[in-house]
Amino acid sequence: MSLIHLCVTRPLTPPVEGTDLVIFSDIKNYVAQWDNQNFLASCKKYAQSYGVYLLTSRVVADGYLCLFLFDDKGKIIGGQRAVSLNLSYRGTLSRSTDLNIVRTKFGNLFLAVDVDIYRPEILRAAALSGAEIILSSQFIPLYDYQSQKLGQLAFQAADNGVYIVNVSNASTSVIAPVETASCPGGFLVREDDSVPLFYSLDTGLYKKSSDPASPLARLRPALYEKYASYLGR
Amino acid sequence: MLPVKLKLSSFAISLKFSPRRVEHIVAKKNSERSQNLAACSRDGVRVGAAQVEVRRYRTLAEYVEDMDRYVAKAVHAGAQIVAFPHGCGLLPIGITPYFDTLLEELQRVKDNSEELTALLLQLLDEFSSSLQEIFLTTFSALAKAYGVYIMAGSTYVLEGDKLYCRSYLLDENGLVLGTQDLLHRSPLEKALGVVPGEEIRVFDTKAGRVAILIGQDGRTLEPLRIARGMGAEIILSPSGSLTPRQESLADWGYKAAADALAVYIAAPVLSGTMGVRFCGRAACYGPLNITKERDGIVNQVICDDAGGLIVSRLNLEQLYAGFDAYTGDSNPEFIKTQLMSAYQKLTKRL
Numbered sequence: 001m002s003l004i005h006l007c008v009t010r011p012l013t014p015p016v017e018g019t020d021l022v023i024f025s026d027i028k029n030y031v032a033q034w035d036n037q038n039f040l041a042s043c044k045k046y047a048q049s050y051g052v053y054l055l056t057s058r059v060v061a062d063g064y065l066c067l068f069l070f071d072d073k074g075k076i077i078g079g080q081r082a083v084s085l086n087l088s089y090r091g092t093l094s095r096s097t098d099l100n101i102v103r104t105k106f107g108n109l110f111l112a113v114d115v116d117i118y119r120p121e122i123l124r125a126a127a128l129s130g131a132e133i134i135l136s137s138q139f140i141p142l143y144d145y146q147s148q149k150l151g152q153l154a155f156q157a158a159d160n161g162v163y164i165v166n167v168s169n170a171s172t173s174v175i176a177p178v179e180t181a182s183c184p185g186g187f188l189v190r191e192d193d194s195v196p197l198f199y200s201l202d203t204g205l206y207k208k209s210s211d212p213a214s215p216l217a218r219l220r221p222a223l224y225e226k227y228a229s230y231l232g233r
Numbered sequence: 234m235l236p237v238k239l240k241l242s243s244f245a246i247s248l249k250f251s252p253r254r255v256e257h258i259v260a261k262k263n264s265e266r267s268q269n270l271a272a273c274s275r276d277g278v279r280v281g282a283a284q285v286e287v288r289r290y291r292t293l294a295e296y297v298e299d300m301d302r303y304v305a306k307a308v309h310a311g312a313q314i315v316a317f318p319h320g321c322g323l324l325p326i327g328i329t330p331y332f333d334t335l336l337e338e339l340q341r342v343k344d345n346s347e348e349l350t351a352l353l354l355q356l357l358d359e360f361s362s363s364l365q366e367i368f369l370t371t372f373s374a375l376a377k378a379y380g381v382y383i384m385a386g387s388t389y390v391l392e393g394d395k396l397y398c399r400s401y402l403l404d405e406n407g408l409v410l411g412t413q414d415l416l417h418r419s420p421l422e423k424a425l426g427v428v429p430g431e432e433i434r435v436f437d438t439k440a441g442r443v444a445i446l447i448g449q450d451g452r453t454l455e456p457l458r459i460a461r462g463m464g465a466e467i468i469l470s471p472s473g474s475l476t477p478r479q480e481s482l483a484d485w486g487y488k489a490a491a492d493a494l495a496v497y498i499a500a501p502v503l504s505g506t507m508g509v510r511f512c513g514r515a516a517c518y519g520p521l522n523i524t525k526e527r528d529g530i531v532n533q534v535i536c537d538d539a540g541g542l543i544v545s546r547l548n549l550e551q552l553y554a555g556f557d558a559y560t561g562d563s564n565p566e567f568i569k570t571q572l573m574s575a576y577q578k579l580t581k582r583l
Contacts, residue, residue, distance in 0.1 A: 084562040095564050099571040118560045120454045120493050121572050128575035144559070148521060148528050151481075152489035158482055159452070179478050218417050220429065221576035221583070224455045227433060230462030231455065232568040 002204035004106050006165065008172045009196040011057050012042055016198040019052050021106065025195055026057035027169045029139040030114075033060040040068065040076075048074035053104065055135050055167075058114055063094045067111040067137055069102055078102030082113035083122050101130050107203055110162075112136035117166060118149065120156060127160035127216060133203065138168040145170050147191060154186045161215050163203060172197050177215075178206045236355065242329035243359040249293050249328055250363060252370045258297040259374040266380040267308045270405055273439045275549040280440070280467060281307030281315040282501040284515035285386075286540035289327035289507065296325045297371050303542055304375045304383065310544035313440040314382040318501040318515075319448050319473035322368035322388020326360060339508050350424040357425070361391045369401060369409075377407030382438055384469045386501065387415070387447050395428045400445045400471055402436055411436045413445040417453055435463040441549050445469045451498060452486030461494045466549045468498045472513060480512040480537075488529035491518040492560050495552045497531065499545065504538055512537060517545035522557045 007019035015022045031039045036059050047054040047070040054070040064081040071077045081096030099122075102109045110131035116122045117136040126134060134157075150166070150173055157164045157175045164175040174189040182188075189199055224231055269279070283303040290296035300317075307315040326332065335356070342348035365388050372385035387400040398415035414430025415422070433456055435444045444460035444467075451457070451470025460468060468490075472483060487498050502513035516533035518524075524531055534541035556562075 083564050083567045087556060087558040087561050090562065095562075095567075097564065097567045097570050099567075115559045115562065118493065119563065120489060121458070121563070121568055124454055125567070125572045125575045128579055129571075140559070146521065146527065148488065149492075149559075151485040152492065155452070155482055155485035155489050159454075159486065185481060216579070218449075219453075219455070219576075219579060220416065221580040223416065223431065223433075224459070224576050225573065225580070226431075227459040227462075228569075228573055230459045231572070232565040233458075233462035 002202055004201045004203065006174070006199045006201055007052075007196055008167050012046055013196070015050055015052055016196055019050070019198065021053040021055070022046075022050070023055040023135060023137065023165065023167045024057045025167050025169060025172065026137075026139070028057070030058040030060055030065055033063075036061050043068070043070055044074040047072060053106070055111065055137060058137055058139065060093065064096055065089065065093050065113055067113050069104075069109065069111060071104075077104065078109065078111065080111035080113055083116050084119050086115050099125055099129060101126065107132040110134045114138050117153065117164070123156050123160055123162070127162050131162055133163045133165065136164060136166045138166065140168050140170055142170060150191065151185075157186055159215050161206070163201065163206070165201070174199055174201055176205050180205065238331040238334055239355055239359045242331045242335070243363065245330050246325075246328055246360065246363045250367050252366070254293060255297055255367070255370045256374050258294050259301065259371075259378050262298070262301055262378070264301070264305060264378045266378065269308060269311055269313045269381055270439050273313060275441065278440045278467070278547045278549060279311045279313050279544055280497070280499045280517060280547060281310065281312035281542060281544045282499045282515040282517055283307070283315065283317050284502050284504050284513075284534045284539075284541040285318050285321060285324070286505040287324065287503050287507040287511055288505065289332060290325060291327060293325070293328060293367065296328065296367070300371055301375060303540075304379055304381070306542050307544055308379045308381055312381060312544045314384065314438065314443065314467070314469070316384040316469045316499050316501045317372070317386035317471065318503045319387045319471040320503060321386025321471070322364055325364055325367045326356075329360075336508050343509065346421070346424065350421070353421075353425055357389050357391065357396060361389050361396075364388060365390050372401070373403055373407035373409075376403040376405060380405045382410070382440065384443075384445055384471070386471045389427070396426055397430070398422065398427050398447060400447050402443065402445060404438075410438070413447065415447045416450045416456055417448075419449065433459050433463070435460055435465045441466045443467045443469060445471070447471050448473065451500065452483055452490065454490070457490045457494055457496070461496050466496060466552055467547065468496055470498055470500045472500045473503045473511060477512055483513065484516070487516070487518040488521070492520050492529060492557065495520050495556065495561075497547050497552070504540065515541060515543055517543060517547070519547070520552070520557060521560075523548070523551045
């Protein structure tokens with residue numbers, strides 16, 4: 001499917017008609033562990049009743065900050081634990097070393113939990129593992145919001161040959177790995193703070209598998225393995 | 234006819250050049266050796282990045298004197314390290330008497346990658362050795378005259394039948410402290426048969442630990458992480474972007490790397506037009522939260538179509554304090570497991 005009808009909306013509020021994939025823009029930092037069963041049950045019902053795929057808010061489960069993806073039947077088809085944490089969560093939440101690529105009718109998805117979107121090594125590992133679209137859900141207090149960081153995401157999209165859908169409590173951006181006349185800098189949507197926000201993402205703009213000059217083709221894994229001890233410092 | 238002209242040009246360059254002539258031109262400037270390295274302090278390292286405007290140098294003196302102007306200006310502003318752009322070593326080619334013919338030929342074939350590759354190979358075959366000698370002698374003499382470190386951009390070097398894109402770091406006595414070869418080649422460099430480097434080096438200087446990453450190496454996660462892991466605090470990234478898209482991606486890429494890895498990146502560039510237009514602005518980048526405007530830019534040349542120079546004052550101690558809450562958490566276990574396994578899979582695919 002090359003056209004994905006996305007809707008970014010507040011948790012559990014109805015999506016715009018015609019939506020395929022809903023992403024919750026939550027004004028809370030996360031759903032606490034004690035509330036996660038209720039919240040996930042509501043998400044299941046939401047996906048079923050509107051017949052949409054759903055990327056949840058950030059949820060604490062088993063001590064990890066997580067994102068879950070429901071299909072349009074209300075079944076959880078993918079999840080991801082945060083690999084890195086906002087430093088204010090260190091000591092209360094754990095970091096994971098998992099990396100899950102969710103294969104869907106929209107393409108191969110990677111769910112970037114909160115600040116994982118800012119870690120280039122996580123996006124690189126996801127792209128090398130087959131991710132085509134990165135769905136990112138973040139919480140940023142408004143006093144900490146920095147537009148500058150979006151440019152970094154545009155670089156990551158181009159550098160890894162992936163689309164990035166970045167949703168925070170403050171704004172939504174949709175970024176393509178290539179630039180066209182209609183999307184300068186690769187930004188299909190840039191810092192749009194409207195909610196609900198409806199956008200039809202045409203992933204046909206760029207197909208990773210058919211790109212002979214894929215940005216990943218230039219990488220030199222043997223060289224990196226030689227320096228593995230420094231890479232992980 | 235062109236091969237004959239190339240041979241004649243190459244011969245003419247060799248006649249016009251001798252190390253002694255370069256030293257004589259530099260000596261004539263009566264430059265005073267600076268004391269910039271006498272009092273290096275980790276909270277105030279000064280790094281210069283040149284934005285070199287490409288132009289035709291008709292004589293050896295014009296080239297040497299122009300490079301001298303950049304160094305003199307940087308040293309006057311207190312620079313301890315002065316960095317020059319990618320491809321800086323090719324600039325003396327204008328000295329050749331048939332330069333206009335070469336430029337016309339380059340213009341003619343620039344959209345045909347096969348013809349362009351063939352022509353560039355001919356040029357490198359004829360000129361790389363003499364150009365390298367001019368380039369290295371010039372910057373060595375300047376480093377010695379001014380008593381500062383110079384990262385002399387990059388040039389293409391033929392060693393036997395192997396072609397490398399190489400950058401040099403010269404110490405305050407004009408001696409080569411180390412070299413760094415290009416690691417990730419552009420499609421054109423691949424077609425030219427440039428051999429990629431196999432080593433990533435970090436150099437101890439009086440002004441901090443320095444690595445050189447040429448062109449897109451300086452925006453590629455892996456060499457950056459490796460250099461940072463080896464202790465580099467300042468990455469010198471000689472650049473020579475060609476399109477506005479590449480320019481904006483480079484700008485974002487440097488910001489992303491400086492922020493995620495807590496490192497300073499100084500990016501000298503070429504600017505102006507000579508056959509092709511060179512876009513870009515020389516800049517120095519740092520982590521967002523320690524840059525004055527919180528935009529990741531320590532300093533940047535204002536105009537992108539002319540020559541220019543910035544000298545940035547870098548506080549190396551700040552790299553180890555005050556991590557950004559959003560980008561400050563790296564997970565080494567994830568790198569050891571998931572990222573290394575992804576590379577292994579890629580190795581099998583390649």
